[in-house]
Amino acid sequence: MQGLRRQRPPDLRVKQEVILMKVYLDHAATTPVDPRVLAEMRPFFSQTFGNASSLHSFGREAKEALELARARVAKLISALPDEIIFTSGGTEADNLAVLGGVDSARGKKVVCSAVEHPAVLEPCAELGRRGFERVLLPVDREGIVDMHVAGRARGASLVSVMHANNEVGAIQPIAEIAKFAHDGDAVFHCDAVQSAGKIPVDVRKLGVDLLTLSSHKIYGPKGVGALYLRKGVKLKPIVFGGGHERNLRSGTENVAGIVGFGKACELALREMPRESRQLYSLRDRLLKKLLAIDGAALNGPRGAKRLPNNVNVSFGAIEGEGILLGLDDAGIAVSTGSACSSKKLQPSHVLLAMGRRPEQAHGSVRYTLGRSTTARQIDFTARKTAEVVARLRRMSPFKPGEDLSGVDFGGHHEEYVE
Ligand SMILES: Cc1ncc(COP(=O)(O)O)c(C=O)c1O
Numbered sequence: 016m017q018g019l020r021r022q023r024p025p026d027l028r029v030k031q032e033v034i035l036m037k038v039y040l041d042h043a044a045t046t047p048v049d050p051r052v053l054a055e056m057r058p059f060f061s062q063t064f065g066n067a068s069s070l071h072s073f074g075r076e077a078k079e080a081l082e083l084a085r086a087r088v089a090k091l092i093s094a095l096p097d098e099i100i101f102t103s104g105g106t107e108a109d110n111l112a113v114l115g116g117v118d119s120a121r122g123k124k125v126v127c128s129a130v131e132h133p134a135v136l137e138p139c140a141e142l143g144r145r146g147f148e149r150v151l152l153p154v155d156r157e158g159i160v161d162m163h164v165a166g167r168a169r170g171a172s173l174v175s176v177m178h179a180n181n182e183v184g185a186i187q188p189i190a191e192i193a194k195f196a197h198d199g200d201a202v203f204h205c206d207a208v209q210s211a212g213k214i215p216v217d218v219r220k221l222g223v224d225l226l227t228l229s230s231h232k233i234y235g236p237k238g239v240g241a242l243y244l245r246k247g248v249k250l251k252p253i254v255f256g257g258g259h260e261r262n263l264r265s266g267t268e269n270v271a272g273i274v275g276f277g278k279a280c281e282l283a284l285r286e287m288p289r290e291s292r293q294l295y296s297l298r299d300r301l302l303k304k305l306l307a308i309d310g311a312a313l314n315g316p317r318g319a320k321r322l323p324n325n326v327n328v329s330f331g332a333i334e335g336e337g338i339l340l341g342l343d344d345a346g347i348a349v350s351t352g353s354a355c356s357s358k359k360l361q362p363s364h365v366l367l368a369m370g371r372r373p374e375q376a377h378g379s380v381r382y383t384l385g386r387s388t389t390a391r392q393i394d395f396t397a398r399k400t401a402e403v404v405a406r407l408r409r410m411s412p413f414k415p416g417e418d419l420s421g422v423d424f425g426g427h428h429e430e431y432v433e
């Protein structure tokens with residue numbers, strides 16, 4: 016055995032170290048399926064495969080599993096099981112809320128924040144094309160909706176503001192905004208895709224009418240989500256067919272996926288206190304190390320106004336994409352605030368709305384931590400980021416802090432980050 020080990024070629028040893036050092040810090044984009052979730056899902060692919068609408072025992076078993084999952088999802092957000100409508104994910108739930116929740120009888124106006132995910136921005140834009148007035152609520156430098164301008168929501172049929180932002184982790188004062196929307200008789204929708212499972216989400220305390228959830232952000236499978244619909248709130252379907260999900264979302268339910276989503280919600284609720292304490296500590300450790308890098312600046316709020324797993328930093332005068340690729344070479348997965356299209360690079364609409372200049376928005380990097388993140392990974396990531404930034408800075412024609420107001424970095428947003 017000793018002899019064999021001595022004979023192992025040195026290049027293999029290098030490869031092994033790189034594999035051991037793989038660090039995934041893109042949990043806001045998606046999370047791995049938790050093994051406990053996978054174990055619960057497995058029988059529903061081939062053993063308990065019935066259609067939940069069928070009347071025989073196979074169908075009844077599937078229906079029972081569906082209803083258990085519904086109760087678990089409801090519990091995560093302190094809702095009632097029959098206030099949960101399963102969908103194919105957060106995007107569909109957002110579309111159902113916005114397009115199905117507006118009622119032109121209440122006013123032909125739809126309002127959302129300027130930092131919403133495209134899953135909300137785009138259906139609002141569609142309503143604009145259908146003759147609705149569309150208003151984007153501005154945010155302050157930390158990404159929080161400016162309540163001084165909330166008056167612009169008056170006369171709206173529907174107001175939609177996300178609980179926590181996917182790029183900078185800013186947590187909105189939802190209860191306050193919901194009250195404002197209700198004072199004006201609007202229906203209030205909240206996208207809680209990034210907050211649920213990380214911070215407490217209680218639909219009664221938040222005072223929301225509609226709320227979006229997604230399974231794959233909380234260690235459940237992809238392609239499953241839910242819309243909370245408060246009892247008594249009217250909603251029109253946007254998908255028509257066999258009348259599943261109380262006639263609000265037709266289509267045979269994805270039983271295995273929904274079972275996984277339910278288990279993921281149960282685990283998230285149980286593990287949130289311990290997990291969030293750990294995430295806050297690792298987040299602040301990373302933040303402290305990154306902000307020590309020359310020219311680094313935090314995007315978004317600090318402390319409890321920020322998601323426990325989100326760090327977003329601009330490195331001034333260097334492209335975020337360059338940093339992302341440099342870190343990827345080192346085995347570290349992060350994301351940029353701007354999405355890269357094949358034709359051109361567009362700065363993040365979120366950072367622009369927060370008053371960042373296009374070159375600052377271009378230079379941002381998002382690190383989102385998760386269940387398996389360790390202090391060792393954080394230290395490794397901070398060290399590698401400093402190395403990549405120093406290397407790119409040596410190659411950059413610009414210096415940190417240099418006045419770049421005359422340089423064209425683009426400023427429109429056509430593509431978005433997850
Ligand atoms: C805030 C927010 N809303 C909605 C979505 C869309 O969810 P899904 O990927 O389940 O369609 C995402 C996904 O990135 C998100 O971050």
